[in-house]
Amino acid sequence: MRAVIEVDKLKKVFQSIVAVDGISFEVKEGEIFGFLGPNGAGKSTTIKILCTLLRPTSGRALLAGFDVVREPDTVRRSIGIVFQENSLDDRLTAAENLYLHGLLYGLPRRLLKQRMEEVLEMVDLAARQKDLVRNFSGGMRRRLEIARGLLHHPRILFLDEPTIGLDPQTRKAIWEYIHGLRREKNITIFMTTHYMEEAENCDRIAIIDHGRIQALDTPANLKQRLGGDVLIVTPADGADLAPLIAARYGLEPQPVEEGLRLQVADGAAFILQLAADFRGRIKSISLRRPTLDDVFLSLTGRAIREEKVSAADRMHLSPRGHLRRRH
Numbered sequence: 001m002r003a004v005i006e007v008d009k010l011k012k013v014f015q016s017i018v019a020v021d022g023i024s025f026e027v028k029e030g031e032i033f034g035f036l037g038p039n040g041a042g043k044s045t046t047i048k049i050l051c052t053l054l055r056p057t058s059g060r061a062l063l064a065g066f067d068v069v070r071e072p073d074t075v076r077r078s079i080g081i082v083f084q085e086n087s088l089d090d091r092l093t094a095a096e097n098l099y100l101h102g103l104l105y106g107l108p109r110r111l112l113k114q115r116m117e118e119v120l121e122m123v124d125l126a127a128r129q130k131d132l133v134r135n136f137s138g139g140m141r142r143r144l145e146i147a148r149g150l151l152h153h154p155r156i157l158f159l160d161e162p163t164i165g166l167d168p169q170t171r172k173a174i175w176e177y178i179h180g181l182r183r184e185k186n187i188t189i190f191m192t193t194h195y196m197e198e199a200e201n202c203d204r205i206a207i208i209d210h211g212r213i214q215a216l217d218t219p220a221n222l223k224q225r226l227g228g229d230v231l232i233v234t235p236a237d238g239a240d241l242a243p244l245i246a247a248r249y250g251l252e253p254q255p256v257e258e259g260l261r262l263q264v265a266d267g268a269a270f271i272l273q274l275a276a277d278f279r280g281r282i283k284s285i286s287l288r289r290p291t292l293d294d295v296f297l298s299l300t301g302r303a304i305r306e307e308k309v310s311a312a313d314r315m316h317l318s319p320r321g322h323l324r325r326r327h
C-alpha cells in the first residue's frame with residue numbers, strides 16, 4: 001500500500017519552544033493512524049502543519065503526493081479537518097454551518113444539498129439539522145464537526161482530539177462512525193489523542209513526547225514489547241515500601257496515584273511472594289496486562305494521565321494476608 005502522508009524530519013520552532021523536533025513517519029492509504037502524547041507534546045502543531053495552517057521551520061511533508069508548503073491549495077482539497085477547539089458557529093443551525101463550509105469549498109449548490117443530506121444522515125443529525133448549534137450537546141457538536149469535515153469527500157481526515165470531553169457512550173458512537181467511514185470510503189484517518197483507550201482504535205500509533213516520536217507501531221506490538229504483567233501495590237498506612245521492594249527483588253517501583261507500580265514477568269506468582277514477604281504492610285495489590293499508558297511510562301518515565309484500575313481487577317489482602325477479590 002502506498003503512503004498518503006509522508007513526513008520527513010519535520011520541525012517547528014516557536015521563538016524558543018521546539019514544538020515539533022524533527023519527526024519522520026508515513027501513513028498508508030486507508031490507515032487509522034494516531035499520535036498519542038501528553039499536553040504540549042506537539043500533536044496539534046503537527047496537524048496544523050499537515051493541514052497547511054502553519055509553516056514548518058524545516059523538513060518536508062507530502063499529502064497525497066503534494067507538498068504542504070509549495071502546493072497548499074491542492075493539499076487542502078484532499079483533506080478534511082476537525083479541530084481540537086470548537087469551530088462551529090453557534091448562531092447558525094447545523095444545516096447552515098454545513099452549507100457555509102460547502103460554499104467555501106466551492107461545491108455546486110445541488111451537489112452540496114445532496115452531500116449535506118448524506119453526512120447528516122451518517123452522524124445521525126438529519127432530524128436536528130434546523131436547530132441552532134447553540135442548543136446542541138457536546139457530542140452532537142462533535143458529530144456535526146466530523147460531518148462538516150467530510151462534506152467535500154476528503155481522502156484524508158484529520159481529527160485533533162476527536163472525543164475530548166465526551167462521555168464514553170458518545171465516544172463509542174463517534175468511533176463507530178469513524179470505523180464505518182474507513183470501511184465504506186477507504187478514507188485515511190490521522191488523529192491525535194491523549195486517551196489510551198482511544199488510541200486502541202488506531203492501526204498504528206506514534207507515541208509523541210516533547211516533539212519527538214518515541215515509538216511507532218501497532219497498539220498490540222507496543223504492549224507486547226513490554227511483556228509480563230503490571231502490579232499496582234497500595235501500602236498499608238502510607239509506608240514507603242519502594243526502597244524495600246527495590247532492594248529485595250531488584251525491581252524499580254514507580255510511584256503512581258494508588259501507590260507503587262511494578263512490572264514483573266509473572267504477576268500471579270509475584271503477588272503471592274510479595275504478600276508473604278510484606279505481610280500486614282500492604283493494603284491491596286492489583287494485577288493487569290500492560291496498557292498503552294504503561295508503554296508511555298516505560299518510554300518516558302511519566303504517565304500520560306493517572307491510572308484508573310477497575311474495582312474488579314483490584315485484589316485485596318485480608319488482615320491475615322489472604323488474597324481476595326473486592327466486588
Ligand SMILES: Nc1ncnc2c1ncn2[C@@H]1O[C@H](COP(=O)(O)OP(=O)(O)OP(=O)(O)O)[C@@H](O)[C@H]1O
Pocket residue numbers: 014015017018019037038039040041042043044045046084194
Ligand atoms: N502559536 C504558538 N506560539 C507559541 N508556542 C506555541 C504555539 N502553538 C503551540 N505552541 C507550543 O508548542 C508546544 C506544542 O503544542 P501543541 O499544541 O502542538 O501540543 P499538543 O500535543 O497538541 O497538546 P494538547 O494535548 O494540550 O493539545 C507547546 O509547548 C505549546 O505551548
Ligand SMILES: [Mg+2]
Pocket residue numbers: 043044045084160
Ligand atoms: Mg493539541
